Amino acid sequence: MSETNSIPGATTQDATQEPPGGDGPVVEFKDVSITFDVKPILKDISFSVDRGETLVILGPAGCGKSVLLKLADGLIAPDSGSIRIFGQEITTMRERDQYKLRAHIGIVFQESALFDSLNVDDNVAFRLHEEHVPEAEAHTRVLEALKFVDLEGTSDKLPSELSGGMRRRVSIARAIISHPDLILYDSPTGGLDPITSTTIIELVMKQRDVSHTTSLLVTHRLQDAFALATHRYNTATGGMTPIPKDAAGHNVDQSTRFLMLNEGGIVFHGNTEELIHSDDPWIKEYLA
Amino acid sequence: MPLPSPENFIKQKVAAVQEYSILTGTALSDIFSGPHYWADVFTQMDSIGVGSMPIVVLTGFFTGCVLSLQSATALKEFGAISKTGGLVALSMVRELGPVLTGLMISGRNASGMASELGSMKVTEQIDAMRALGTDPVRKLVVPRIIASVVMLFFLTIISDAVGIAGGALVSVNLMGLNPQTYLADSYRSLVYGDVIQGLVKPLFSGFIISTVGCYFGMKTTGGTQGVGRATTQAVVVSSVFIIVVDFLVSRVMLVIFGG
Numbered sequence A: 001m002s003e004t005n006s007i008p009g010a011t012t013q014d015a016t017q018e019p020p021g022g023d024g025p026v027v028e029f030k031d032v033s034i035t036f037d038v039k040p041i042l043k044d045i046s047f048s049v050d051r052g053e054t055l056v057i058l059g060p061a062g063c064g065k066s067v068l069l070k071l072a073d074g075l076i077a078p079d080s081g082s083i084r085i086f087g088q089e090i091t092t093m094r095e096r097d098q099y100k101l102r103a104h105i106g107i108v109f110q111e112s113a114l115f116d117s118l119n120v121d122d123n124v125a126f127r128l129h130e131e132h133v134p135e136a137e138a139h140t141r142v143l144e145a146l147k148f149v150d151l152e153g154t155s156d157k158l159p160s161e162l163s164g165g166m167r168r169r170v171s172i173a174r175a176i177i178s179h180p181d182l183i184l185y186d187s188p189t190g191g192l193d194p195i196t197s198t199t200i201i202e203l204v205m206k207q208r209d210v211s212h213t214t215s216l217l218v219t220h221r222l223q224d225a226f227a228l229a230t231h232r233y234n235t236a237t238g239g240m241t242p243i244p245k246d247a248a249g250h251n252v253d254q255s256t257r258f259l260m261l262n263e264g265g266i267v268f269h270g271n272t273e274e275l276i277h278s279d280d281p282w283i284k285e286y287l288a
Numbered sequence B: 001m002p003l004p005s006p007e008n009f010i011k012q013k014v015a016a017v018q019e020y021s022i023l024t025g026t027a028l029s030d031i032f033s034g035p036h037y038w039a040d041v042f043t044q045m046d047s048i049g050v051g052s053m054p055i056v057v058l059t060g061f062f063t064g065c066v067l068s069l070q071s072a073t074a075l076k077e078f079g080a081i082s083k084t085g086g087l088v089a090l091s092m093v094r095e096l097g098p099v100l101t102g103l104m105i106s107g108r109n110a111s112g113m114a115s116e117l118g119s120m121k122v123t124e125q126i127d128a129m130r131a132l133g134t135d136p137v138r139k140l141v142v143p144r145i146i147a148s149v150v151m152l153f154f155l156t157i158i159s160d161a162v163g164i165a166g167g168a169l170v171s172v173n174l175m176g177l178n179p180q181t182y183l184a185d186s187y188r189s190l191v192y193g194d195v196i197q198g199l200v201k202p203l204f205s206g207f208i209i210s211t212v213g214c215y216f217g218m219k220t221t222g223g224t225q226g227v228g229r230a231t232t233q234a235v236v237v238s239s240v241f242i243i244v245v246d247f248l249v250s251r252v253m254l255v256i257f258g259g
Helices: A065-072 A095-104 A120-124 A126-130 A135-148 A164-176 A194-211 A222-230 A272-276 A281-287 B006-031 B038-077 B081-122 B125-131 B136-173 B179-189 B192-218 B223-257
Strands: A027-036 A039-049 A054-058 A080-085 A105-108 A182-186 A214-218 A231-234 A239-242 A256-262 A265-271
Touching: A027 A065, A039 A065, A039 A080, A039 A256, A039 A265, A054 A065, A054 A222, A065 A080, A065 A182, A065 A214, A095 A105, A095 B125, A105 A164, A105 B125, A120 A126, A120 A135, A120 A164, A126 A135, A135 A164, A164 A194, A194 A214, A194 A222, A194 A231, A194 A239, A222 A231, A222 A256, A222 A272, A256 A272, A256 A281, A265 A272, A265 A281, A272 A281, B006 B136, B006 B192, B038 B081, B038 B136, B081 B125, B081 B136, B081 B179, B081 B192, B081 B223, B125 B136, B136 B179, B136 B192, B192 B223
Parallel strands: A054 A214, A054 A256, A105 A182, A182 A214
Antiparallel strands: A027 A039, A027 A080, A231 A239, A256 A265
């Protein structure tokens, strides 16, 4: 990672894109349930995420982690319950109004979901083009975003010409280019080799520690989750370094919390130390 | 494979009609309100209109040729070979031009729309578009509807023209008909109602092709197999719809303009 990388949106926020919602939780789920066909996926899920917090969502495959993320972005609607994003109820919101709200939300999909007929430049600039941002400004912001993910020089390439890791990084660049106040990562390291996974986690960490963006991260890789909890981004070295113990003896990132799902319900919600010291036999087995 | 229960089968069909109606209703209302993606409209016009020219010209031309050949042979027995031009022109303008063009464009473009949108759906690109604050109906469906309706109108005119020209070629060169007789009879036989009828049909066909193609694309599930299924369904359903609507429009037009 280049240590001189600037962070898109770290220093400036569009005046027209002030985050709504005030000081309340950025994400708030209350008794949310959803069933596909006859199979309940999520049952009475309630939790909240405060501004600047990173919530790592863990759980076995098929427990509803990705569904939860899509619910948070309003891409699917729950059968019951309330979902408030920036204080606004999205379950009853019209799709047209949700598009406006999504201007404050970035999402990284499990399989990147890049537009395969557009090159990297146009993929990253998609939202800016939709907002009719002047071409010169859009180009500058695309270069900044690509520099952030260390992918300069790939502007003209099509997604099919990129590796899985590079596609994931383009997806992150596309998510952060609009300076979002909330980022949703859906298994950003899924299917990647360990070295590329570390690069992606460093980018997530960089966004967390430099821009302090609120985020929800779905993963089933414990090493990624604990790397986020126990490391911070070092701008001097351009990589992640272990968090030293503070005066209270904590060496974990206090803004990173965990939510564990199993069989459609929440089995744990708390910070890193509470998770490690949990007496729940299922959690112990999962972490083992 | 177990047979689906009649109740579930009917529910599925009713739900499909409901989803199709909602999609077309939303798209129609989006046509009359901004924002519009004109660049995408012109791209689709190029793909649907210019891209389909070769098959429309070839189909129209040889349809006119064979129509002329068959009708001239039959008319010759009654000593009415001079009426070949009128018969070819009437058939092409009223029925064969609009219907065959619709079916050819359906095979080429309804399948293309279903597979393109279907691939986008199964790879989460449609969800990504929504997540990036863009309405996929406005961005993907509306440009295809506008482009299909506009371009099918002009493609039908081209098909009619080359069909009549093909008929002339066969009548003059193979059947020994005077070219002026052929063209004069063609012109004389067509009345205002025939032309209106022939030009109204492609508007419906274009709408059917684009909405059916987009509908099956947007509701694709089940990976690459699902994309293949959506493509086939789009061609089959749009082709059947085109012929059914052709009958209905013909009936209405004959009532309005007379037989």
